[in-house]
Amino acid sequence: MADYSLLISGLADVFTLTNLLFIVIGVTLGQLVGATPGLSIIMALAIAVPLTYGLDTLTAIAFLISVNKGGTVGGAVPSILLNVPGTPESAATALDGYPMAQKGKPMKAMKYALYHSVLGDLSSDVVLILLAAPLAVVALKMGPVEISALMILAFTIISGLVGDSMIKGLIAASFGILLATVGLDPGMASPRFTFGMLELYDGVPLTAVSIGALAMSGVLVGLISLQGKPGSQSAIQITGRPREDSVVTFAEFFANRYVALRAFIIGTIIGAIPGLGSTTAGFLSYSVNKQAAKDPEAFGTGDARGIAASETANSAVVGANLIPLLTLGIPGNIAAALLVSAFMIHGMQPGPLLFEEQGRLIYGMFGAMLIANFCNLGVGQFGMRFWALIVSAPGTVIYPAAMLLCFAGSYVITGATFGVYVMICAAIFGYLMRSFGFSIVAFIVAFLLTPQLENSVLKARLIMDDDLSLLLDHPVALALLAMAVASVVFLGPKKKSRRSDIPAATGQ
Template sequence: MENILSAAQQLMSPAALAAIVLGTVYGTIVGALPGLGSVIAITIVLPFTYSMDAIPSIALVLAIYCSSVYGGSLSAILINTPGTPQSAATLLDGYPMTRKGRAAEAIGWATISSVIGGLFSVAVLIIAAPQLARVALRFGPIETFALICMALTCIAGVSRGSILKGLLAGILGLFLATVGADPMTGAIRFDFGVFNLSAGVSLIPVLVGLFALAEVFCRAAERAGTPIPKTESSGFVVPPFREWWLRKRTLIKSAAIGTFVGILPGTGASTASFIAYSEAKRSGRFRDKFGTGEPEGLIASETSNNAVTGGALVPTLALGIPGDPVTAVVMSTLIIQGIQPGVRLFADNADLMNAAFLALILCNLMLLVVAAAGSRLLTRVLSMPEPVLFTMVVVLSLVGSYGVNGNMFDVLVTFIAGIAGVAFRYIGVPVAPIVIGLVLGPIFEESLRQSLILTDGSFGAFFTLSHPIALGLFALAALLMAFAIATEIRGMQRKPAPDAPEI
């Protein structure tokens, strides 16, 4: 109790509070801009933190981290463009809600889900970081490969319409992920003599092209199409408690999935949100309405991707091993402030850590305030004339895809992905599986090949009792796949009545 009070006292300085408020606002904006993600948001302020005191700079970086993950959902909901790859699953139900004129409500669901996911993961971080970090260490290449196999079964979950087309799209995504340097030997693959292709196909340009540009192209093509119903600029609608209660299982499950995936280094928030989304689609109360603007889909994606924030800090703080570029930047800020993450962190820096935990809680709560204050302005974007809105989306998309690597080639990739996205819509191929393939492809290949080096090329050695965690995950993956196929077959048998509820 005394510790908490002293931590609170340290945080109650004007500088620290200002850092939380400004960090949250700034992080939300940068997160919402397509292409600019958490890493860029934090690195831009990094030089400032060198001259700041420890607590304000830690609070600033944590606030930016949490809010930038959340910010990506706003553009996903409003303009069908995930601001960050973490929010790719958010648009599957977020944008359909906007098209029905329920944007303010969608922002309400997304915001509160994000806050709940964030707070849940912070609680886990505070209570069990050192213990969970040891679990993360037991996740070697074989375990990671098993987890990614399980995650790949999500493709079936997000393939609306035809599961076959969905699987093909997923394979296309996996194939795109193999372009560029071989992760094991460094040899360049599929570059066709184009030097820029040796860097591979970047995720964000493809994401922005497939969703944002394709949407603009399609809307421009169907001039007489249905306009988006006007959203009242009421900003932020808090969904009633009863509605939440109906979806509580998805909420809890997604928070747990997000935190768990976050703890494993190298997997990331995009993986978590797709796993949570497809799990909700499998078991959620409103699973039949997924993809048509069902809040449960939003809950799954947003709860889990924000739950990753606290989870990802577990190995970062307790082991000193950041799992992704974002937490690596967070860690370098801590180091500059004289805090050495690692096994002794919680013993050596208890005071600072308590303040940091408290700051994390405040940052998550701050999201509510920022959303409430800012969403009125944001939803007004939708009342713009379509030509203005589309122009803005195109400009933001292109600037964003340039910003990822600072490379004009990525802008070209965005255009190509945009045109491909239009083609996919006309032939009824879902594009979400492509994104899943591209997100999971690199880590799928890497962990598989690392595992094969370990076992001297034997696949059989993956399925032995010396890797119990992997065995469990493989079994789960097989079950999920069997379930997806069974659902598909049942669906085919019932073709005559397409609206009949499943099971």
């Protein structure tokens, strides 16, 4: 039977002035970063993790989740006003958002995006809240053998679904595994690859690696692209429009209910599958809704259904991608992986035990997620005009500011320049990975999951005494391993054709 007192006390924990303030700040920061072309939610999250060091666990998690949610909303602004997605997640929004803005309704397009984004996000949060605890109970029945097999499956699926090729994805994951072995080993506590450096005995700091590989490498790529052309981009102006072109009535919003429903289902399912993300959800939903429409030719000409399809789906991923994280300890995408690093910093180990050991905190987090959705609506409602100005800010201010935030953030992780050096090395590695088509997501997720995998393998070997025939006593593990092999066989060769569809669909 559900422990309702735990649920209520957890939800009540969010209602402190500090938590509410950090939720509003997080949402605002997320929307601001999302609205800034060139900066991504991932960058915002990577930079925001060190900001939470001095905060309470719930406040920190609430803040980071709010940044993530805010970024999804903000990303639509440059898609609509510039035809340049603020975040990859919003790329599909540009297909109809920009034409609608060109028709003289930029504010209306942004409002459509905001309302459907909040709707998708809120709905998937409800699914998460309803499903996570029962799934965690099932996951608790898994032993080390099954968990090891599950991790291997997660590696192969993520490597297969992201990046240019399966082989490159697996290479990236292998480098993640290798990097995670630096430090004291979990069995005998003997040093590995520490080269006599005491700082490495605790392993390579995850946050510094995340900031370097995800944020700083992206910032440096942005700085390179700006070199010699520091001018601002001219956005469609939002002022001086008639009121009917700036508001979305309830009837207009309700008219897209079936589109939103389909988009929500697609976004939630895609969010729950590790490796797929908001960008895929946005495009898939757009495509499905276009095919389902009686007048598909209207899509791409400034149709509100296109915005609703993309924004509802990409936001529905945000809540759903926490399902594998909270139930199995496997981050569904890179944003979830960054949340894991924050969980670990604050002494939480993601996985099914979270509900048993820190149930109150998890319900507090759920409460924060629900509140953040309403804050997203409020901040977006009033902030859209301001974000419309932000999209024109020059990269010569934005990228150096992001670079300095990465620099300072990686310093405070270790309280010494060691964190900065690790971040710079990770940035170089991330830049090379981007340049040569290796998946940073597979690298980071493998780096993150390897300590858990190593512990599970260690326990599994002790249980089975290295007798592989005992695997036959673990049918679930066998099934998971078979799925891992199948994912390599089926996902690998199909990648190229599937990936090549997306640029064609966007016209970019």
